[in-house]
Amino acid sequence: MGITDRKEREKLEMRRLIMDAAMDMFVKDGYEKTSIRNIADKIEYSPATIYLYYKDKDELLWGLQTEAFEKLAEVFREGITAAEPIEQLRQMAKLYVEFGMSNPDLYDLMFILRSPMNAEKNEEWKSGSSAFQFLVNIIQAGMDKLKYEDVTLGAMSSWAMVHGLVSLNVRGRCKMLELPEDKLQDMLLAAVDQYIDNITR
Amino acid sequence: MGITDRKEREKLEMRRLIMDAAMDMFVKDGYEKTSIRNIADKIEYSPATIYLYYKDKDELLWGLQTEAFEKLAEVFREGITAAEPIEQLRQMAKLYVEFGMSNPDLYDLMFILRSPMNAEKNEEWKSGSSAFQFLVNIIQAGMDKLKYEDVTLGAMSSWAMVHGLVSLNVRGRCKMLELPEDKLQDMLLAAVDQYIDNITR
DNA sequence: CAAACTTACTAAACAGTGTTCAGTATTTAA
DNA sequence: TTAAATACTGAACACTGTTTAGTAAGTTTG
Structure with a gap:
C-alpha cells in the first residue's frame, strides 16, 4: 500500500x-x-x-531539547581531541561553558526550563542521560589521576560546576561583578581551569 | 500635616x-x-x-526576591557558627544547599527566574550583592588556606558549585541518577564536602 | 462513476495571563 | 458647600495554551 x-x-x-x-x-x-x-x-x-x-507544547519543547542535545554532542565530538582523560575533561568543560554562553536559549531548554521535563512523564531524559554517560566515561578513564572517590559523585560535581557557572551568567546573576562581556567568559574559563587543577592529583 | x-x-x-x-x-x-x-x-x-x-509583576517579584534574600541571610546568621574561615565556608555551602532544596520556589525567585531581574533595570541586585559580599569576606579571611589565587574568582567558583548542585536538582535534571529523594540531598552535601576539601591546601 | 467513509485542517471558543484606562465613589481642601 | 484630589474598580485589550465542532478534500467501496 x-x-x-x-x-x-x-x-x-x-x-x-x-x-x-x-x-x-x-x-x-x-x-x-x-x-x-x-x-x-x-x-x-x-x-x-x-x-x-x-500532544502539547511540552512535547514540542521536548523535541527541541533532543535536537539541542544533538548539537551539543556534535560540539563535543569535534572539540574533544585530546587523548588524555584529564585533558578531555578540561576540553569538555570548556566546550560546555562556551556552548552555554553562546546559545543561552538552547541552554535554557536543555538545563534550566521546567516545561520540557514534564513531557511524557520524563521519558528517562534519554538525550541528557547519554551526555552524562559520556562525562562519566571520561571521568572513569581518568579516575587514577582524579581526587574523586566515587565516579558518579565526581561526574555530578564537575557538571554542577560548569552548569553553575553558565546558569548564573545566563540568568544575569553575575552582573554585579561589573565585568565587560568578553572578560566574563574568560573568567568562566579560568574558573574551569582552576577547578580541573584542583580535582587532579 | x-x-x-x-x-x-x-x-x-x-x-x-x-x-x-x-x-x-x-x-x-x-x-x-x-x-x-x-x-x-x-x-x-x-x-x-x-x-x-x-509598577508591574516584575517589580512585585523583585520585592519578593529581596525578602527571600533576607530569609537566606538569617539562615546564614544562625547557622554559621564556626570560627575558622574554612569551616565557615563549609557551613555556608551546606546551608545554601539545604535552603535551596527545601525552598525550591524561593530559590527559583532568587537565582533562576529571569523576571525579577528585569525590574528597574537591575537596581544593582542589592540583596544578592550583599550575600555575595558575605561569601567574599569569608573567602578573603581563609585565603591562606585556600588554593584560590583570586578572591572574586574563588567566590564565584564556590557559588557556582553549590548553585549548580541545587539548580540541577530543583529543575529535575538529576532524576536519571534514580536516587531516593533523601539520599539525593546527602549526595549533594557529600559533593560540597568534597569540593571544600579539594580547594583547601 | 457515485456514494460512503476517512483524513487533514481550521474557525471559533474557553479559560487563563499581564496590563491599561475611563469612570465612580469617597475623602480632603478651599 | 463646593471643588479638587485620592482610592479603587469594571471592562476591555492583546496575549497565552488548548479543545471542539464543522468543513473540505482525499480515499475506498459498491
Whole structure:
C-alpha cells in the first residue's frame, strides 16, 4: 500500500516543518516569543494543526531539547581531541561553558526550563542521560589521576560546576561583578581551569 | 500635616498586604499559580489596584526576591557558627544547599527566574550583592588556606558549585541518577564536602 | 462513476495571563 | 458647600495554551 507510506512520510515532513520553525524561532527570538500561534503563523497553518502532530507544547519543547542535545554532542565530538582523560575533561568543560554562553536559549531548554521535563512523564531524559554517560566515561578513564572517590559523585560535581557557572551568567546573576562581556567568559574559563587543577592529583 | 502621614502609612500597609499575600501564594503554590488576579482575589481587591502599588509583576517579584534574600541571610546568621574561615565556608555551602532544596520556589525567585531581574533595570541586585559580599569576606579571611589565587574568582567558583548542585536538582535534571529523594540531598552535601576539601591546601 | 467513509485542517471558543484606562465613589481642601 | 484630589474598580485589550465542532478534500467501496 503506497498511499499509507506516503501519508506516513507526509506526517513526518509536517513534524519536521513544525520542529524546524520552532527551533528557528527559539534560537532567534527566545522562549518567550515562541508561542504555538507564532509557530503556526510562520508555517502558515492554523494553531490547532500543531496539536495534530504534538500532544502539547511540552512535547514540542521536548523535541527541541533532543535536537539541542544533538548539537551539543556534535560540539563535543569535534572539540574533544585530546587523548588524555584529564585533558578531555578540561576540553569538555570548556566546550560546555562556551556552548552555554553562546546559545543561552538552547541552554535554557536543555538545563534550566521546567516545561520540557514534564513531557511524557520524563521519558528517562534519554538525550541528557547519554551526555552524562559520556562525562562519566571520561571521568572513569581518568579516575587514577582524579581526587574523586566515587565516579558518579565526581561526574555530578564537575557538571554542577560548569552548569553553575553558565546558569548564573545566563540568568544575569553575575552582573554585579561589573565585568565587560568578553572578560566574563574568560573568567568562566579560568574558573574551569582552576577547578580541573584542583580535582587532579 | 497628620493626614499625609497616615496616607503614607496606609500606602505602606497596602504594599505589605500585597507582598505578604504574594509571598504566601509563592511559597505555598509556586510561581505558576501566583498571578496578579489570584493575589488580588486573596486580598479582596481588584487586580488593577495592585498596579497602583507596584509598577508591574516584575517589580512585585523583585520585592519578593529581596525578602527571600533576607530569609537566606538569617539562615546564614544562625547557622554559621564556626570560627575558622574554612569551616565557615563549609557551613555556608551546606546551608545554601539545604535552603535551596527545601525552598525550591524561593530559590527559583532568587537565582533562576529571569523576571525579577528585569525590574528597574537591575537596581544593582542589592540583596544578592550583599550575600555575595558575605561569601567574599569569608573567602578573603581563609585565603591562606585556600588554593584560590583570586578572591572574586574563588567566590564565584564556590557559588557556582553549590548553585549548580541545587539548580540541577530543583529543575529535575538529576532524576536519571534514580536516587531516593533523601539520599539525593546527602549526595549533594557529600559533593560540597568534597569540593571544600579539594580547594583547601 | 457515485456514494460512503476517512483524513487533514481550521474557525471559533474557553479559560487563563499581564496590563491599561475611563469612570465612580469617597475623602480632603478651599 | 463646593471643588479638587485620592482610592479603587469594571471592562476591555492583546496575549497565552488548548479543545471542539464543522468543513473540505482525499480515499475506498459498491
